[in-house]
Amino acid sequence: MRYLVRDRLLGFGDDYWIEDDHGNKVFLVDGKAMRVRDTFELKDTRGRVLIDIHQKMLALRDTMIIERDGEPLATIKRKRLSLLRNHYR
Template sequence: MRFLVRDRILGIGDDYWIENERGERVFLVDGKAMRLRDTFELKDTEGRVLIDIRRKMLSLRDTMVIERDGRDLATIRRKRLSLLRNHYRVTLVDGTELDVHGKILDREFAVEYDGELLAVISRRWLSVVDTYSVDVVREDADPALLIAVAVCVIHLADRERAERG
């Protein structure tokens, strides 16, 4: 299942649609610009909030939290002991860990669970400017969660790059 995401051109606070392979809108990323912390909502086409995404304020390392129905679903942060800057760890509330690695800023990375590929994020084969794809490889994977993971990881990497100057 492939989804197309148009990169946020103007940064936080922008809303952008995520389309399926047929060009149909399936998810809306609604950026909340007037909040103290970085906050997004992933909504369906009817405007229902599927996933809340927010930056954790009191944390030693930049951390994003994904919530569903008001309950924590996952925490995302850069992997602590990795030699690579482009390596993130997603910890689900049940203790399951997903590994995110690749060229995050280039929008070329993968999401894996225990060495098994769940999704590939890439702009390699797209001719549309400022667009990347999220290819959900496993049929039993949660597309909304994997899209939220991609949004979080890219946001964290962009923040880190901006802070370094």
Template sequence: MKFQVRDRIFGIGEDYWIEDEHGSKVFLVDGKALRLRDTFELKDRQGNVLIVIKKKMFSLRDTMVIEDGNGKLATVRRKHLSLLRNHYRVELTDGSELDVSGKILDREFVIDHDDNMVAHISRHWLHVRETYGVEIVREDADPALMIAVTVCVIHLAEEQHDD
């Protein structure tokens, strides 16, 4: 399953659509301005909130939390003591972890679970300028969660780069 995301629009307060490989609008990322902490909502076509992404206010390392209507799904943070700046760990509430590594700012990275690729984020398979793709390669992966993880790691990497 492939999705297309227009680049340079992950700013807080900006809304944008994520399309599937056929050009149909699938998810709306709604950046919430006027909040004390960075907040995004991932909505479906009908405007229903599927996932809320919030930056934790008080943590030693930059951390974002992914929640759905039932509570916390995952916590995303830069991997501790990683030699690579672009290495993130996603702790899921079921106790499992996802590993995100690659060139985050270049939009060339992967999301792995137990050394098996779950999603590949890349600019290479799209010919539209300022756009990158999210290809979910495992059928059992939740597309909304993979999009939310992508939003988190790009946001955290851009914040770190700006500092």
């Protein structure tokens, strides 16, 4: 299945929909505005929070934590030396 993410250029809170290949809205990315760190919630069409994504505050490299119900699922870290573009692990 393919998904399409359409990000608005001007918006408060970085909210946008992820659509399937038929144009149906599948997930809502709810960016939390006015926070010290970048925080997003991935919600289904009914508004239930599926996962939380937030940036780690004190880290040498950019680090994002993905959690479900307060339990960490994954940690994404930016590679130290990336010359042409950003690489993540």
